Amino acid sequence: MTETPDAYPPSPEFAAAANVDAGVYERAAQDREGFWAEQADHLHWRRRWNQVLDWSEAPVAKWFVGGRLNVAYNCVDRHVLEGRGDKVALHWEGEPGDSRTITYADLLTEVGRAANYLTSLGLTAGDRVAIYMPMIPETIVAMLACARLGLTHSLVFAGFSPTALRQRIDDAEARLVITTDGQWRRGNPAPLKEAVDEALFAHGDVPSSVEHVLVVRRVGIEVAWTEGRDLWWHETVAQTEPAHEAEAFDSEHPLFILYTSGTTGKPKGILHTSGGYLTQTAYTHRVVFDHKPETDIYWCTADVGWVTGHSYIVYGPLANGATQVLYEGTPNFPDEHRHWQIIEKYGVTIYYTAPTLVRTFMKWGRQIPDAHDLSSIRVLGSVGEPINPEAWRWYRDVIGGGTAPIVDTWWQTETGAIMISPLPGITATKPGAAMTPLPGISATVVDEEGNTVRRGETEANGYLVLDEPWPAMLRGIWGDMERYRATYWERFAAQGWYFAGDGAKLDVNGDLWVLGRVDDVMNVSGHRISTAEVESALVGHSGVAEAAVVGATDETTGQGIVAFVILSADATDTGAAMVKELEAEVAREISPIARPREIHVVPELPKTRSGKIMRRLLRDVAEGRELGDTSTLVDPQVFENIRTGRSE
Numbered sequence: 001m002t003e004t005p006d007a008y009p010p011s012p013e014f015a016a017a018a019n020v021d022a023g024v025y026e027r028a029a030q031d032r033e034g035f036w037a038e039q040a041d042h043l044h045w046r047r048r049w050n051q052v053l054d055w056s057e058a059p060v061a062k063w064f065v066g067g068r069l070n071v072a073y074n075c076v077d078r079h080v081l082e083g084r085g086d087k088v089a090l091h092w093e094g095e096p097g098d099s100r101t102i103t104y105a106d107l108l109t110e111v112g113r114a115a116n117y118l119t120s121l122g123l124t125a126g127d128r129v130a131i132y133m134p135m136i137p138e139t140i141v142a143m144l145a146c147a148r149l150g151l152t153h154s155l156v157f158a159g160f161s162p163t164a165l166r167q168r169i170d171d172a173e174a175r176l177v178i179t180t181d182g183q184w185r186r187g188n189p190a191p192l193k194e195a196v197d198e199a200l201f202a203h204g205d206v207p208s209s210v211e212h213v214l215v216v217r218r219v220g221i222e223v224a225w226t227e228g229r230d231l232w233w234h235e236t237v238a239q240t241e242p243a244h245e246a247e248a249f250d251s252e253h254p255l256f257i258l259y260t261s262g263t264t265g266k267p268k269g270i271l272h273t274s275g276g277y278l279t280q281t282a283y284t285h286r287v288v289f290d291h292k293p294e295t296d297i298y299w300c301t302a303d304v305g306w307v308t309g310h311s312y313i314v315y316g317p318l319a320n321g322a323t324q325v326l327y328e329g330t331p332n333f334p335d336e337h338r339h340w341q342i343i344e345k346y347g348v349t350i351y352y353t354a355p356t357l358v359r360t361f362m363k364w365g366r367q368i369p370d371a372h373d374l375s376s377i378r379v380l381g382s383v384g385e386p387i388n389p390e391a392w393r394w395y396r397d398v399i400g401g402g403t404a405p406i407v408d409t410w411w412q413t414e415t416g417a418i419m420i421s422p423l424p425g426i427t428a429t430k431p432g433a434a435m436t437p438l439p440g441i442s443a444t445v446v447d448e449e450g451n452t453v454r455r456g457e458t459e460a461n462g463y464l465v466l467d468e469p470w471p472a473m474l475r476g477i478w479g480d481m482e483r484y485r486a487t488y489w490e491r492f493a494a495q496g497w498y499f500a501g502d503g504a505k506l507d508v509n510g511d512l513w514v515l516g517r518v519d520d521v522m523n524v525s526g527h528r529i530s531t532a533e534v535e536s537a538l539v540g541h542s543g544v545a546e547a548a549v550v551g552a553t554d555e556t557t558g559q560g561i562v563a564f565v566i567l568s569a570d571a572t573d574t575g576a577a578m579v580k581e582l583e584a585e586v587a588r589e590i591s592p593i594a595r596p597r598e599i600h601v602v603p604e605l606p607k608t609r610s611g612k613i614m615r616r617l618l619r620d621v622a623e624g625r626e627l628g629d630t631s632t633l634v635d636p637q638v639f640e641n642i643r644t645g646r647s648e
């Protein structure tokens, strides 16, 4: 029997042809700002910056101070002007089997039309636009048109509820919503514009900031129409003149807001700006995936509604002139072969997905991918949650033909771009480890007091912190700079470090392993959901008096949501029907991805003397473990009651 290796170095051939060599770490460490300036030089600047980094107003950074650029020009025009207009930008696969090939020249035409039309609506630089759309080319066109005009886009994942959409529209005071009539869901059209109408009309007719709703026809279903407010894309944008001159904006001009779960019920609008963000997304896409624009066919399976889609479908890859696959549907429609068929059809060379999907593929069985020729694949990526060694090895062996390097990329909505990851031509990767901060990035693992946990000899756990500013870092929380400071910078204020909210370990070689969240944020299939958000959806139901939610380990989804609820006196039903109703309520209030895996009706909840719910103990219950330390509980008897309650 062959031994299972602990580490997997790149092949000599891969290493020899890689975009960067091992000396890059040293070079970047010696002159960090000079290194980032070199990366920024890969972009087109209308006016060069006069200072790489201004950290004088920490924790709000300014990168490439005084520089001016147009993000969309960098992602589209530049490639066309440099003679690559005929290069395919997007191989789009629709869920029902339709497809479109969009070149960079096509993209330029479409983005120009959209930019001209949005201008005619009276939108000007700095205005906010909400985009609530499925995975179709117009979504990317809409994003790039906003970027081109200096409009700040706010994508809302098309699986989010009308309530969640309205909350995000209100917070950003969006003037325009771009959406579709509906979206394909496993062969059926599901309405989407309807959710926009509900978001805008609901709330007791409180008027919203929205002036227009621009609707792309995707599935051809009937939609309600508000004259004067609603506009069809095909009657407006598509009829508009494409020629459009891109204006340059300040390097720190806001590019987008993207909402993410925090530890309270209110989502945080993470703000990203232009020059530094584009520099780091393009750089990381180039070095982490070893991307070669002439030969690679790149596919990132994320939804554009999440940060991975923003940075590694739209901005990074397009800035690098990539040819990529964009797929609208689910991996098992019409059957479980879909991804492998797409890889075969286009000869995908770089495939970037989430561990939860890898585990799902494992469950479906290797005979499915084995029925396809996946030999084009040369780099595999993982993002969103820790990847367990078993899934890692399966991914490399079955999908990567036993040779493709895996880059396990750690980053967050807040970091904007990849921060910690192997480099595929350099790193001897270890199954489950994100390994090393990228050249130009500084990260460390510290204890409660902020002392670096010891390197070497023994392995040590601690908190993951970022101890130097980085170009793609968030510039704040939209409308709430105080919360920005409190959330990320207070924990290690003395040292001036960014606290990521993740636990991590350094192994005996000093390599970094991300262990998962240390706060009340759950990670379900790579989606961040806060316990507070789900709790507030539950107590919003008249039948619920109190609720406590924990993330319990789940074989496929990483974590599953487990809720404990105390019913109120006026609960009409106390049994299975109530549980079903509560599950549906959470899905309705937030999104189907937040639907609890289990809801337990209990007589009481374990609390400390100061009245805090002891989630650690509830997690023990949810995961079927022996109870941990219960000494701070007011009434240890509570658990007997919960257990009895559970088994009923």
Ligand code: WTA
Pocket: 260, 306, 307, 308, 382, 383, 384, 385, 386, 387, 408, 409, 410, 411, 412, 413, 414, 434, 500, 501, 502, 514, 515, 516, 517, 523, 526, 527, 528
């Ligand atoms: C987790 C997604 C382990 C982590 C890009 C982080 C990871 C949160 C990894 C951010 C990884 C992301 N290994 N954990 N490679 N990548 N995470 O904002 O807990 O949706 O804080 O950004 O996902 O999730 P977000």
